[in-house]
Amino acid sequence: MNDPPPNRYRTGRLIGVGVGPGDPGNLTLRAIRAIKEADLVIAPCSSTDTEGRAESIVRNALPEVSCQRIIFDMSPGETGTQARVRGAREAALGLHGPLCEGKTIAFVTLGDPNVFSTFSLVAKEVAHLSPETEIRTIPGIMAFQEVASMGGLNLLDETEKLFLVTAREGTEDLDEALGSPNAAIVIYKGGRHLQEIKAALDMAGRLKGAVVGEMLGLEGETISDLDTVTAQRLSYLATVIAPPLRKPEPATD
Ligand SMILES: C[S@@+](CC[C@H](N)C(=O)[O-])C[C@H]1O[C@@H](n2cnc3c(N)ncnc32)[C@H](O)[C@@H]1O
Incomplete structure (x- = not known):
């Protein structure tokens, strides 16, 4: 042969x-x-x-x-x-x-x-x-999963939705997401536009409860409630999460 x-x-x-x-x-x-x-x-x-x-x-x-x-x-x-x-x-x-x-x-x-x-x-x-x-x-673990984990956020439940948007050039892509109160909003690449992001979330009643993680797992790592961040801008490696708007749990006796 x-x-x-x-x-x-x-x-x-x-x-x-x-x-x-x-x-x-x-x-x-x-x-x-x-x-x-x-x-x-x-x-x-x-x-x-x-x-x-x-x-x-x-x-x-x-x-x-x-x-x-x-x-x-x-x-x-x-x-x-x-x-x-x-x-x-x-x-x-x-x-x-x-x-x-x-x-x-x-x-x-x-x-x-x-x-x-x-x-x-x-x-x-x-x-x-x-x-x-x-x-x-x-596949790899995504940045927003780490932010949700470190920020102690239950990201989604029941029929809630998820928007993953970028804000590299500004906050335009946030508008559609902000129209859905039952959606969690993840914002990538928004470090340069932090002030606009905060203002847009605030207008929609979504600033309270939002979290930002920067440089996670790397030198300079921070995780903070977004409303407490005083910096004008953050680095490129910053991720914001606004959880869905949820009704408060009824009080139990
Ligand atoms: C080019 S995208 C990469 C996304 C990545 N492929 C993922 O699956 O999460 C870059 C954006 O991811 C987010 N990001 C990546 N690494 C991060 C980190 N260590 N801490 C915070 N945000 C991070 C930031 O929003 C950054 O602007």
Whole structure:
């Protein structure tokens, strides 16, 4: 019998690995396994000489793993978006060679890789450039889950709803959510617009009970009742939660 033809083309794998918002204890066993088994671990950062948040989580949990950094511009606005798309394209170009060699690449990302993540941009560019690549994700604990947990919030019950909005450019996306009193509202990327967020929640009677978590699991971590925060603005890594408006429990004897 003839030998089978040599495997001239092996398909690489790109895995988006969610590492949670900050505390290395939030890494799942699946995430740890994927990172350890990967041929290459890629981590986004703002400059190659600065460790990104996802990389620092990996280093704290798995000091033996070294990450290769990929630059992503996180500036707001149109310029920032264009820079991120450009960054994703360059990342995909850099990953093309290892993927064609059949390597498995773990791309580590804050929180979950399918929720407002740089991974989805990279995955799109990789699918375009290296269509044979198998692309998968491993879910991670999302920032708002950590805020709800640390803030002692029962986020949703019965038939309540959840809005997850961003406020990077302002509070416009809050309006629809504020029209639903029985919905919890999670606000990502709103650190620069903290005052507007507070004012909008206050107008809707939703400021009391709202909580903000900043830099959770990382150096400088804070969790506070939003109405007590005096800072004009917070960092990019701040998450606000306004729980649903609930009727007070009837008094029991
Ligand atoms: C690009 S999104 C990443 C979301 C992430 N993929 C997730 O699943 O939660 C960035 C936003 O997530 C929130 N965030 C991420 N990490 C956080 C942390 N450690 N503490 C507070 N908020 C965080 C902030 O609202 C931040 O602006």
